[in-house]
Amino acid sequence: xxxxxxxxxxTRDFGPEVVLRRRYxxxxxxxxxxxxxxxxxxxxxxxxxxxxxGKYGEEGDRLLFRILNSGDYLKDASLAQLAALAPEAQHxxxxxxxxxxxxxxxxxxxxxxxxxxxxxxxxxxFKRYQMQPVWRADRPQKGRYREFVQxxxxxxxxxxLVHEVEFVQLYAEVFTALGLRVTLQVNHRKVLTGMxxxxxxxxRVVDFTVALDKLDKIGEAGVLAELAQRGFTExxxxxxxxxxxxxxxxxxxxxxxxxxxxxxxxxxxxxxAELRQLVAWVAPLPLGTATLALNVTLARGxxxxxxxxxxxxxxxxxxxxxxxxxxxxxLTGLFGLPGLSGAGISFxxxxxxxxxDELGRWPTHxxxxxxxxxxxxxxxxxxxxxFALVRALRAAGHSAELYPEPKxxxxxxxxxxKCGIPYVLLYGEAEANHQEVIVKVLATGxxxxxxxxxxxxxxxxxxxxxx
Amino acid sequence: xxxxxxxxxxTRDFGPEVVLRRRYxxxxxxxxxxxxxxxxxxxxxxxxxxxxxGKYGEEGDRLLFRILNSGDYLKDASLAQLAALAPEAQHxxxxxxxxxxxxxxxxxxxxxxxxxxxxxxxxxxFKRYQMQPVWRADRPQKGRYREFVQxxxxxxxxxxLVHEVEFVQLYAEVFTALGLRVTLQVNHRKVLTGMxxxxxxxxRVVDFTVALDKLDKIGEAGVLAELAQRGFTExxxxxxxxxxxxxxxxxxxxxxxxxxxxxxxxxxxxxxAELRQLVAWVAPLPLGTATLALNVTLARGxxxxxxxxxxxxxxxxxxxxxxxxxxxxxLTGLFGLPGLSGAGISFxxxxxxxxxDELGRWPTHxxxxxxxxxxxxxxxxxxxxxFALVRALRAAGHSAELYPEPKxxxxxxxxxxKCGIPYVLLYGEAEANHQEVIVKVLATGxxxxxxxxxxxxxxxxxxxxxx
Numbered sequence: 019x020x021x022x023x024x025x026x027x028x029t030r031d032f033g034p035e036v037v038l039r040r041r042y043x044x045x046x047x048x049x050x051x052x053x054x055x056x057x058x059x060x061x062x063x064x065x066x067x068x069x070x071x072g073k074y075g076e077e078g079d080r081l082l083f084r085i086l087n088s089g090d091y092l093k094d095a096s097l098a099q100l101a102a103l104a105p106e107a108q109h110x111x112x113x114x115x116x117x118x119x120x121x122x123x124x125x126x127x128x129x130x131x132x133x134x135x136x137x138x139x140x141x142x143x144f145k146r147y148q149m150q151p152v153w154r155a156d157r158p159q160k161g162r163y164r165e166f167v168q169x170x171x172x173x174x175x176x177x178x179l180v181h182e183v184e185f186v187q188l189y190a191e192v193f194t195a196l197g198l199r200v201t202l203q204v205n206h207r208k209v210l211t212g213m214x215x216x217x218x219x220x221x222r223v224v225d226f227t228v229a230l231d232k233l234d235k236i237g238e239a240g241v242l243a244e245l246a247q248r249g250f251t252e253x254x255x256x257x258x259x260x261x262x263x264x265x266x267x268x269x270x271x272x273x274x275x276x277x278x279x280x281x282x283x284x285x286x287x288x289x290x291a292e293l294r295q296l297v298a299w300v301a302p303l304p305l306g307t308a309t310l311a312l313n314v315t316l317a318r319g320x321x322x323x324x325x326x327x328x329x330x331x332x333x334x335x336x337x338x339x340x341x342x343x344x345x346x347x348x349l350t351g352l353f354g355l356p357g358l359s360g361a362g363i364s365f366x367x368x369x370x371x372x373x374x375d376e377l378g379r380w381p382t383h384x385x386x387x388x389x390x391x392x393x394x395x396x397x398x399x400x401x402x403x404x405f406a407l408v409r410a411l412r413a414a415g416h417s418a419e420l421y422p423e424p425k426x427x428x429x430x431x432x433x434x435x436k437c438g439i440p441y442v443l444l445y446g447e448a449e450a451n452h453q454e455v456i457v458k459v460l461a462t463g464x465x466x467x468x469x470x471x472x473x474x475x476x477x478x479x480x481x482x483x484x485x
Numbered sequence: 486x487x488x489x490x491x492x493x494x495x496t497r498d499f500g501p502e503v504v505l506r507r508r509y510x511x512x513x514x515x516x517x518x519x520x521x522x523x524x525x526x527x528x529x530x531x532x533x534x535x536x537x538x539g540k541y542g543e544e545g546d547r548l549l550f551r552i553l554n555s556g557d558y559l560k561d562a563s564l565a566q567l568a569a570l571a572p573e574a575q576h577x578x579x580x581x582x583x584x585x586x587x588x589x590x591x592x593x594x595x596x597x598x599x600x601x602x603x604x605x606x607x608x609x610x611f612k613r614y615q616m617q618p619v620w621r622a623d624r625p626q627k628g629r630y631r632e633f634v635q636x637x638x639x640x641x642x643x644x645x646l647v648h649e650v651e652f653v654q655l656y657a658e659v660f661t662a663l664g665l666r667v668t669l670q671v672n673h674r675k676v677l678t679g680m681x682x683x684x685x686x687x688x689r690v691v692d693f694t695v696a697l698d699k700l701d702k703i704g705e706a707g708v709l710a711e712l713a714q715r716g717f718t719e720x721x722x723x724x725x726x727x728x729x730x731x732x733x734x735x736x737x738x739x740x741x742x743x744x745x746x747x748x749x750x751x752x753x754x755x756x757x758a759e760l761r762q763l764v765a766w767v768a769p770l771p772l773g774t775a776t777l778a779l780n781v782t783l784a785r786g787x788x789x790x791x792x793x794x795x796x797x798x799x800x801x802x803x804x805x806x807x808x809x810x811x812x813x814x815x816l817t818g819l820f821g822l823p824g825l826s827g828a829g830i831s832f833x834x835x836x837x838x839x840x841x842d843e844l845g846r847w848p849t850h851x852x853x854x855x856x857x858x859x860x861x862x863x864x865x866x867x868x869x870x871x872f873a874l875v876r877a878l879r880a881a882g883h884s885a886e887l888y889p890e891p892k893x894x895x896x897x898x899x900x901x902x903k904c905g906i907p908y909v910l911l912y913g914e915a916e917a918n919h920q921e922v923i924v925k926v927l928a929t930g931x932x933x934x935x936x937x938x939x940x941x942x943x944x945x946x947x948x949x950x951x952x
Contacts, residue, residue, distance in 0.1 A: 021535075021821070022601065022602070022820070022821060023533070023535070023536050023598045023601055023602055023820045023821075024533065024602070025529060025532075025533075025602075026529060026531040026532055026533050026586050029529035029530075029531050030529065031526065031527070031528050031529070031599055031602070031603070032526060032527040032528075033526055033603065033606075034524035034525055034526060034613070037525040037526060037527055038525065040527075041525075052884050053879040053882070053883070053884050053885070054879065054884075054885075054886060055884055055885065055886030057501035058501055058504040058505070058508075059498065059499060059500055059501060059504060060498070060499040060504055060507075061498050061499075062492060062493060062496030062497060062498070062632050063496075063530060063588075063618065063620070063632060064493040064496050064550070064620070064631070064632060065492075065493055066490070066491065066492075066493050068488070068490070069490050080555075080556075081555075083531070083552050083553075083555075084552065084553040085550050085551065085552060085553070085588075086550075086551040086552070086553050086583070086584055088547075088548075088550075088622040089547075089576075090573065090576045091576050092572075092575050092576040092579065093576075097564055097567060097568045097575065098568060100564060101564045101565060101568060105559075106557065108559050108564065109556075109557045109558055109559040109560075112559065116553070117553055119493050121530075121552075131490045132498050134489065134490055135489070135490055135491070135492075135498070136498065136500065139500075141900060141903040141904055143889055143900075145886070146501070151530065153530070153531070155555040164531070165529050165530060165531060173889075176889040176890060177890075178889035178890050180862075180868070180887055180889040180890075181889060183872060184886075184887075187876070191879075299868060299869070299872060302869060302872075302873070303872060303873075303876060353489070353490045354488070354489060354490075392522075395647075401647070401766060402766070402769060405650060405766060405769075405770060406769070406770075409654070409770060412520040412521065412658075415520070416520070417519050417520050417521075417522055418520065418521075418522065419521060419522030419612070419651075420647055420651075422610055422640075422643040422645035422647040422648060423643060423644075423645050423647075433608060433610075436608040437608055
């Protein structure tokens with residue numbers, strides 16, 4: 019016997035129940051995106067490596083799923099030259115010769131490519147949403163998959179803070195619709211820059227924020243150790259601790275930042291001012307089950323952010339971030355179109371699924387199997403009528419199927435039961451003699467007789483007892 | 486300046502208009518699949534090579550997009566051993582050491598894997614549909630893409646011909662709904678076997694059908710040449726020509742086949758009997774814009790078919806097949822679960838798109854941009870009210886957005902025009918003084934004044950002039 023097949027590591031199959039639940043999440047997002055004026059685009063799973071490489075840092079490059087070139091992929095490689103290299107250098111040296119495409123790693127970089135490539139047909143500001151899988155060769159673990167769906171809303175061609183206000187509302191609206199309590203953490207890249215300036219390491223903002231970003235995971239002592247390891251002086255580390263305590267109410271934290279930045283960092287003050295404006299505009303807008311909070315240690319790793327930074331966490335389930343985003347002032351510059359400001363947010367569909375699932379918050383209508391009627395099979399003699407019945411039901415908008423074999427009725431009823439099909443239609447010898455159809459309601463066992471002609475007219479299910 | 490980025494060869498971006506059109510096609514299919522009792526599943530884009538290799542013939546193996554292993558992908562390879570091989574043998578020898586995953590090539594083999602892997606939780610017969618992209622490293626050309634979407638309906642665990650009847654109806658229903666005239670070509674694997682038996686080459690049915698399959702493309706002379714080249718004798722080639730003429734009315738062709746098979750091929754006769762039964766059951770069912778036709782040369786290349794074979798062609802546009810499928814009696818046997826009969830059909834979404842597009846048959850509602858209202862931007866002083874207006878419109882189910890910058894009104898109206906947004910709301914100084922909002926209908930230039938309170942209550946768009 020053949021070996022039992024398996025999924026590729028870190029990937030999953032989705033059965034009908036799961037697909038319907040995922041579809042519900044996607045439709046909730048899609049409707050929200052469209053109410054907010056975002057328009058859908060789709061980009062291919064395969065991108066040229068030139069587009070992806072160098073956009074996600076060294077770590078990201080390592081996590082790209084690369085496609086081996088087709089045919090004789092070694093034809094441009096010299097094995098002799100390769101063999102002369104140190105063994106651990108060989109795979110890196112061969113790489114550019116045997117692969118030129120990879121699977122997309124996120125939706126933001128493909129969007130930037132899209133904007134540059136289609137710039138002459140786009141009306142700016144261009145607001146788009148995109149819901150597609152992305153792939154990362156990460157080590158699989160709880161809440162982390164190698165193939166997962168991102169749902170992004172981005173705008174390009176506008177520096178207005180109106181979009182950040184809209185992102186807060188959009189997050190709040192979606193998570194309220196899904197019945198999830200969440201915290202929308204916000205920070206500003208200029209605040210991070212300000213902190214680096216205040217501690218006396220203005221040129222090392224990236225190193226500083228990468229360490230700071232881990233506060234949630236490794237605590238204050240851990241961050242201090244990491245800063246020291248990255249070569250920050252003891253005085254700099256000490257200065258940094260002042261910022262760790264700034265969690266808490268947005269107003270308190272902003273005031274604390276402002277005090278720290280005054281006279282020391284113009285950039286930091288500009289970041290505080292923008293956050294304050296955002297908070298003021300959001301204040302009168304109802305946020306449902308979401309809370310806006312400032313997190314001055316939020317950095318989100320990605321270095322392309324230049325303004326506000328967002329991250330969403332569930333208040334009820336511990337599972338990393340379920341969304342994030344921010345403003346990036348020059349993403350399209352990487353592809354030769356400088357000066358276009360953009361901003362966007364992402365929803366992590368798979369993690370949101372896990373949260374809703376863990377909390378059991380699926381809407382009840384998803385429990386109902388969409389197939390409504392099974393026409394029982396009493397043998398080929400009845401097929402012409404059975405086919406006509408099924409057709410009439412479908413034409414009336416019902417979901418209907420003929421059981422494919424003339425098995426014992428008990429077996430057919432069991433199939434309907436297992437599949438959650440509420441109605442079974444019986445049309446056998448007795449019914450044919452009376453030119454009628456028996457409609458059985460599985461949940462109650464009730465039966466109703468309906469004239470065959472009425473059932474064939476498509477009106478036969480109108481007056482049925484509830485299932 | 487950076488080089489202008491491009492799509493990977495054979496792949497495409499889809500802008501908002503195209504996405505909405507593709508969504509319309511997918512929704513038409515999805516609704517039909519669900520009315521027919523098929524349930525949705527999804528499988529990952531990445532499959533282990535073990536699952537895919539050897540399932541699509543040599544050609545298929547060649548066209549798989551293979552994923553390079555992560556990290557030091559050369560660590561299990563010996564370059565010294567490799568260098569000792571002939572240059573043209575090297576890439577084949579290295580392959581198993583550096584790649585173990587590939588992108589899915591179709592949806593049928595992943596479905597077979599799914600059934601075997603989840604067999605203990607499935608209720609048989611299991612009817613599933615699946616609409617996902619597949620990837621083939623084919624040479625791109627008109628109507629052929631390297632990334633394209635297949636939409637499949639399959640059933641596993643039933644030998645009943647009821648499913649084939651259903652496939653004919655499903656094809657007919659979908660293409661009728663899309664307004665496309667199509668021919669549903671049908672054949673039977675046993676008819677192909679019968680023909681191979683009749684010409685005296687029963688053991689060479691695969692070679693025979695591969696050549697025969699090309700009749701459409703290369704004509705009778707071409708097929709004869711190919712048969713000869715494949716080593717069929719002149720007598721065998723001569724005998725084969727009798728079958729070329731069997732096109733035409735289904736009844737005529739079936740009668741011709743029957744005459745040819747009588748006394749010479751039991752298998753062939755069994756195929757004819759099944760086709761005849763199918764045709765008889767389908768006859769009273771309306772097929773809308775579709776026509777059922779027998780094509781005795783139809784083979785569809787894939788060797789896993791064992792019963793009826795289907796292929797769909799547009800009657801109006803010349804573009805290869807836009808759908809196909811058939812019965813396969815032992816697909817899951819490849820994964821260690823023998824004896825499960827399956828059957829299925831596929832819709833080629835991208836080619837169907839091309840046909841609808843070429844014929845200009847998109848429904849008119851797709852031309853309407855889903856964003857309904859633009860709130861004009863008169864500066865930050867008006868933002869609190871503007872945010873509240875947008876919020877009220879969205880809460881009432883409308884699509885609405887605030888123009889992000891306080892540019893000249895003409896510029897903002899131009900944006901609305903280009904995006905096809907029918908209504909623009911004005912709330913500036915004069916309107917604020919009167920506590921009212923002006924609603925401008927772009928198509929006509931008409932303006933209506935609505936009290937601000939009414940607009941904020943969400944009822945403000947109810948009594949508007951048509952756009």
